[in-house]
Amino acid sequence: MRNLFRFGMVFLPVILLGAIIGYNISWRSQITSIPMDLFDTLENHSLTPVKSDALRMEVVNKILAQLDSSAAITEIKHSAELMIPVQVVRCNLDSVSIYLKPSAISADIYSKFAKELDAAVSPKVERVVLDLRGTAGDNYDAAIRIADEFLSGDKLIAYAKSIHTSTQEFRAQRPGLYEEGRLELLVDNLTSGASEVICAAIKSWKRGLLIGTKTAGEALRKERFVIEDKFEITIPTLRYFSPDGDRLQKNFAENTTGGISPDSVVDFKSHAL
Structure with a gap:
């Protein structure tokens, strides 16, 4: 009985540690997946009208501003652009x-x-x-x-x-x-x-x-x-x-x-x- 008690005392922390690690991994994977879906989710389900592309650009630009004020993100325009030749x-x-x-x-x-x-x-x-x-x-x-x-x-x-x-x-x-x-x-x-x-x-x-x-x-x-x-x-x-x-x-x-x-x-x- 004493040996069984010792066995439990040794492996209980291991089991708890494994549970914590598993939860932490799961929590982190959920957190890292949120930014990819957050803007579309807001656009599709929010009572307030939301444009996901515009919101995404605004958030990322605020993040880039913390790095350097010259960093920026812009939407790609596929329309033909007028190229002015240098001279x-x-x-x-x-x-x-x-x-x-x-x-x-x-x-x-x-x-x-x-x-x-x-x-x-x-x-x-x-x-x-x-x-x-x-x-x-x-x-x-x-x-x-x-x-x-x-x-x-x-x-x-x-x-x-x-x-x-x-x-x-x-x-x-x-x-x-x-x-x-x-x-x-x-x-x-x-x-x-x-x-x-x-x-x-x-x-x-x-x-x-x-x-x-x-x-x-x-x-x-x-x-x-x-x-x-x-x-x-x-x-x-x-x-x-x-x-x-x-x-x-x-x-x-x-x-x-x-x-x-x-x-x-x-x-x-x-x-x-």
């Missing part, structure tokens, strides 16, 4: 000065930019004005290649950090089309994203002058992921830094403004080029 405007300011203006820093901008710069540069050209006012875009590879056209050797153009990968360095890799000579970059508060990588590299190496107002402070690589062919979630994946180590994106947690300050402050609304 590079080039003109002569005078006999020794040329002006270049890319409309955006996108995937196919580098080849167009290099073509225009190559056609414009000659031994008599002494000054290049690169207008990045209002120029946005998220193709950082193109931005790095454009900056490379103005920097010599293997100078560091930018580096990027992520909690998921080691630090990535981006350096000049080939002889540029305009490594010497006067260079001016026109910037404003709408100079954003990949354009800021160009600005930071030129300023850090004192290769040229930044003229205008402070840039936007939005140099952040984002990736887009499609969910259930209905939604597209945009998540920041890399932060970019100047060769001097300055963070190019504004710090939302510390409420800092970010951006790159010009060497010469000019209000272009009241000044001509």
Whole structure:
């Protein structure tokens, strides 16, 4: 009888522990399944009208806002979209000065930019004005290649950090089309994203002058992921830094403004080029 009692005392905690684990697993599986069905359940059974897709987007956006204010989720529109081709405007300011203006820093901008710069540069050209006012875009590879056209050797153009990968360095890799000579970059508060990588590299190496107002402070690589062919979630994946180590994106947690300050402050609304 005593042995039977001991047997029960040993196995009773084991049985209880097994029951707790089983309940915990069941509870967790129910909890993890709720978000997948919650919105549809509300739409189908709630007395108050509910649109599950809109509610799902609102909830997920609130979650993403806790991660980074640049994260977002949008509904995929399958209607045909008007694609505006990027272009590079080039003109002569005078006999020794040329002006270049890319409309955006996108995937196919580098080849167009290099073509225009190559056609414009000659031994008599002494000054290049690169207008990045209002120029946005998220193709950082193109931005790095454009900056490379103005920097010599293997100078560091930018580096990027992520909690998921080691630090990535981006350096000049080939002889540029305009490594010497006067260079001016026109910037404003709408100079954003990949354009800021160009600005930071030129300023850090004192290769040229930044003229205008402070840039936007939005140099952040984002990736887009499609969910259930209905939604597209945009998540920041890399932060970019100047060769001097300055963070190019504004710090939302510390409420800092970010951006790159010009060497010469000019209000272009009241000044001509």
